[in-house]
Amino acid sequence: MPDRDREVVMAATMYYLQDLTMEAIAKHLRTSRSTVSRLIKRAREEGIVEITLRPAHSRAPGLGQQIASTYGIDAYVVPVPDSATLEDRLEQVAMATARLLTRWFDSEMVLGVAWGTTLASIARHLPRKPTRGSEVVQLNGAANTRTSGVSYAGDLIAGFGAAFDAHVHHFPVPAFFDYAETKAAMWRERSIRRVLDVQARADIALFSVGALTGGLPSHVYAGGYLEPEDLAVLDAEGVVGDVCTVFVRADGTYRDIPINRRATGPAPHQLRRIPRRLCAVAGDNKVPGLRAALAAGVVTDLVIDERTAVGLMRGVRARRPEALRSEVVAAEGLPLVHRATPSRPVAADVQ
Template structure:
């Protein structure tokens, strides 16, 4: 640790753990009270110190315990007022996700990051954390029929690399190929294989769930990634949403959804090989696709707002919309790994 990092740790330990006043800390560190104030601010910004408020009226703790017990994952429920605006809810979930991710990701680790509305919000709330030998890799392609998608995805992924001082690996392929055969050919190219290998070696995957509808629309459904025929096919297949642009039915099945043969994101099966898989969800319109993602076993950790958590449990306890059975559901729906 540098001298400044040691001072940040000492100041934070004395102030938050030992209840020492700032004037006393300043004398102990041979500095000024204003410098101690800046050290404490630095401790909060870097995630060394996390401050959590738990109002007695919130259902968040009990909701989190119920979701964890039901699905065998670690759950972090963000308290939000019932009258809160969707954009505010998204921001609160993004802040919590960013702090949690920064506490886990460290030197010599690989972070796989998807893209989308929620992940863009997380990228804007990342606290800076210096790491060494770390890598951030894009999990799914971003080009669509309207644009290359490169600027959007590159800026998002680069934000994670900048926050952690990590090397960045972009994935310059379409979000969806026109033909499955094209994807199969591209997956044999060495430049693509190199990115796929980095994805497979990831220690942490960060993603959200996409919903076909919603007040804050999922990026894949609102930015030209699907044409009318694609959307019609999704409805015919009873698709409720996606994870990393891989489409899911309500029962968690995905393998026989035709569009998935053209998708460039990791399948639930591939995601389950990554030790820690963090999903961030904001907005109760995503409760149904979130339940599908849980049934597909895609995540080990979940950050979700209070209203969505309550809606998720309501659907799950009522039997929930299960969709039609498919090749991807069943055993994988309850599989988890740490």
């Protein structure tokens, strides 16, 4: 362990476990009190220290347990007041997601990132965590008939790369090709295959779910990516949302939806090959799409605000509560995050 990292651990141990004052720690480490304060702050920022609280009045712990037991995933429920606006709920979820991602992502890892309204909010809240040999890759194309998509998706992906000092791989293709045959031909090009190969090596995938209507509009539906005839097809096919611009029905099926043959994002069966798949969701209108994503088995970790979690579990009977452990994690300047995780996660596998 590098000397500086060792000092972080030593300072945090003496402060939190041995109950020593900062002055005493500074004397022991032969440094200043201000340096000790920075070491302890770094321990919190990097997830070496987690501050656990147990508030008396919140639905979040129970909701997290219900989600974990029902869907076999790790659930992080962010408490929000009933008066919170949708924008506030999104910001709280974005902050919590950025905090978790920073804890998990490290050197020599590959992070796959989709684009969208939620991902843009997460990017704004990422703290700096320099890594070595890490990579960030764009998961789905962003161009459409109105824009190249380079500015929007490029800036978003670059923000993740800058936060981690990671090498960035852009994906210079449309969100949807006009013809499935064009996509098939492009997927044989070496420049495209290079990006697809990096996607296949991802350790973590970060994404949200798209909603067709209501609330804050999902970028794929509001940004000119779909024509009226496309929307009519989605309605006829019973589509309730999308993951990485691949559309899914309520039961998690997706393979026979025509537009998906032209989509450039990874399909659920491809996403499921990535070990950790972190999904961030805020908004009642996203509940149908989230249920579809969960049915498709693409989520291993879910960050969700309390009100959206209520909607997700409305009318759903939780299973296996005895197989759960739960905790409440808070970080300085961030909302409380109530986490529940099943002892034996069960991944769905929808074909």
